[in-house]
Amino acid sequence: MSRRLGTHGFAESVETLDRQLEDAPAGVADFGYAVHRAAKSTGIPADRLAVEIATGFPLSGGLAGVTSEGAYVNFHADTPRLVQATLELVFARGAEYGRGPPRAEKACVEHTSANPTGPFHVGRVRNGIIGDTLARTLRAAGLPVTTEYYVDDMGRQSAMITWIWSKPVDQWPESVREGARPPAGASPTTEKADRWYGRPYPFVSELLKRDPTxxxxxxxLVRQIESGNAPARHRELAQAVLDAMLASLRRIGIQFDSFVWESSLVSDGSVARVIERFRKAPDAVVEENGALVLDAAKYGLPKETAKIVVTRGDGTSLYPTRDVAYHLGKFARFARAVDVLGQDHQLHARTLTAMLSELGEARAPEFVIYQDITVPEGGRMSTRKGRAVYLDDLLDEAVERAQAEVLQRREDLPSEQVAEIAERVGAGAVRYHILRVAPDKPVRFRWEEALSFEGRSGPFVQYAYARASSVLRKAGAEGAPAGFDAKSLSAPEETALVRVLARLPGTVQYVARTAHVHTLATYAHEAAESFNRFYQNIPVLRADEPMRTGRLALVAAARQTIGNTLDYLGLARLERM
RNA sequence: GGGCGUGUGGCCUAGUCUGGAUAGGGCAUCGGGUUCCUAACCCGAGGGUCGAGGGUUCGAAUCCCUCCACGCCCGCCA
Structure with missing residues (x-):
């Protein structure tokens, strides 16, 4: 290429040219080269230069043709060769297709880390869905990943739960007892613990604002807990509520490898050690009332926020300080630490990084910041403000609707299987719906949209997988396909599908690099859409040979690729639905 | 006031890092498609000042500047 341009007096490095080679519009060519720059430097009109470059361009490897169109030189891949190579790669790698080479650096993805104070609302769950999908994708990219949940059992939030439940309900303050009255028939045995124990939380929160006593x-109680003398009930309650919360997350495919309880950082002395180190830090001073304050101006924090309080006047720690202890521990265990945080923690992220630098830690966490999910009337979801849609409720509704859908079209399935499919379709719809939007963007929650099983949705992708599975099942061709002829796959629907399948490994690498997890959701939709077009227009089972064998191979490759993508997305693969 | 983020057809959204060919999808609307592998699907139609203005460039949704609107945050809560 560069030699070719060189003959026209245009000298640029091969690397530069490689970068300028870009994807051409679908259906036009595989790659394109815009000659404008070269035209300018050589003085040759762009249109003519494009023709001159394209004419007689040496073909080799997978390059089947070079044409020009206007000011563009278009490169066309040798399609049968591309088809052959892609399908062979998919079959050779199987469940590993899409994965990158193993890498050594251990990474920790910390996400969710919600206080154990009540059921998840949809806003909070965005954290877990982004974090879990990122963890899955980083694993696919080759990193050993541990997902971790930081359990805050030290602050006021969890103390409020312990405080209210340590007294009998008839001794609760009037406002709490009235507000938190459970519905008729509800009991700790019929309700999940997060809902049961979390019910008084918003009312206690309100009470504390106007009742100094x-x-x-x-x-x-907070002080008692921090000094290591938490009532036994404190940990029991936190654990019970947390377990119930985790059960909800499991429904949408989220599980954790590791838990770190904030109290353990106090009891093992690491918080105290961090405080000691800050006392000797060059930019820390003790204020009149005894509070230890760090001036972090030199770390680039805006001056209004540069003063970071390390300890209260009474010497006890604050959340950022405990988070420093936590992260120093993380860096002892992992090479990389990824933290998924809501936008309200944006400043905390910078504060934490500054504090770690002050203590001489060269590494910094990598933050993935996402915007809020708001309620239709405006404002972000908040349990305390009574503005929240709970994950459990959303899932129950989604599963119920999914069940109706399955029953409508599958009378043949036993009810057990219907229930199983409904659960996974409902969960897929919810998880995909939240994942599909870029983390940088706010999401306005609307029931009808969250519950959609059509168009750009999780079930759409799951359905494509189920259709592919069904074809292969009926063909009795679920094993590794053999002896297909790539030349028999020449219809536009077929070659377009192959081109999409070929993009999975690159997409995984991109998402791992950028943490733009929604890109994986977009890819999944494109792959499913491309498969559906093929499925709709190209018969497989009743096709003549050699097309039949070739198409079965393509279906198998699509099933494998879409299935692997579903794994990275955390959606269930359904063989039928 | 400062910091960070966002603004793309009626609604939602991809593309912005790394400038390039008629801005890609979905919902809704209208019109088609099932004697055939699952119609949770497919095909077609209408609908766009890419927040506004300026700049850089052969070329800007994309880069730079200004402004507007919205969200979040701004020391002893987490």
Whole structure:
């Protein structure tokens, strides 16, 4: 290429030219080269230069033709060769197709880390869906990944739960008892623990704002907990609520490899050690009331926020300080730390990085910041403000609707299997719906959209997989295909599908590099859409040979690729639906 | 006031890092498609000042500047 241009007096490095070679519009060519720059530097009109470059361009390897169109030189791949190579790669790698070479650096993806104070609302779950999908993708990219949940059992939030439940309900303050009255028939045995124990939470939160006595007793409890003398009930309650919360996350495919309880960082002395190190830090000063404050201006924080309080006046730690202890521990265990945080923690992220630098830690966490999910009326979801859609409720509704859909079209399946499919379709719809939008963008929650099984949705992708599975099942061709002829796959629907399948490994690498997990959702939709077009227009089972064998191979490759993508997305592969 | 993020047809959204060919999808609307592998599908139609203005460039949704709107945050909560 560069030699070719060189003959026209245009000298640029091969690397530069490689970068300028870009994807051509689908259906026009595989790659294109815009000659404008070369035209300018050589003085040759762009249109003519494109023709001159394309004419007689030496063909080799997978390059089947070079044409020109306007100011563009278009490169066409040798399609049968591309088809052959792609399908062979998919079959050779199987479940590994899409994965990158193993890498050594151990990575920790910390996500969710919600206080164990009540059921997840949809807003909070965005954290887990982004984090879990990123963890899956990083694993696919070859990294050993541990997902971790940081359990905050030290702050006011969890103390509020312990405080209210340590007294009998008839002794609760009036406002809490009234507000948190459970529905008729509800009991700790019929309700999940997060819902049951979390019910008084927003009312206690309100109470503390106007009742200094109550606020004082919660503050006393916080101090008691931090000093290591938490009532036994405290940990039991936190654990029970957390377990119930985790059960909800499991429904949408989220599980954790590791848990770190904030209290353990206090009890093992690591918080105290961090405080000691800050006392000796060059930019830390003790203020009049005894509070230890760090001036982090030199780390680039805006001056209004450069003062970071390390300890309270009474010497006890604050959340950022404990988070420093936590992250120093993380860096002892992992080469990379990824933190998924809501936009309200944006400043905390910078503060944490500054604090770690001050203590001489060269590494910094990599932050993935996502925007809020808002309720239709506006404002972000909040349990305390009574503005929230709970994950459990959304899932129940989604599963119910999915069940109706399955029953409508599958009378042949036993009810057990219908229920199983409905659960996974409902979960797929919810998970995909939240994942599909770029983390940088806010999401306005609307029931009808979250519950859609059509168009750009999780079930759309799952359906394509089920269709592919069904074809292969009926052909009795579920094993590794053999002896297909790539030349028999020449219809536009076929070659377009192959081109999409070929993009999975690159997409995985891109997502691992950028943390743009929604790109994987977009890819999944494109792959499913491309498969559906093929499926709709190209018969497989009743095709003549050699097309039949070739198409079965293509179906198998599509099933494998879409299936692997579903794995990375955390959606269930359904063999039928 | 400062920091970070966002603004793309009626609604939702991809593309922005790394400038390039008629801005790609979905929902909704209208019109088609099932004697054939699952119609949770497919095909077609209408609908776009890519927030506004300026700049750089052969070329800007994409880069730079200004402004507007919205969200979040701004020391002893987490």
């Amino acid at each position: 109550a606020a004082q007793s919660v503050a006393d």
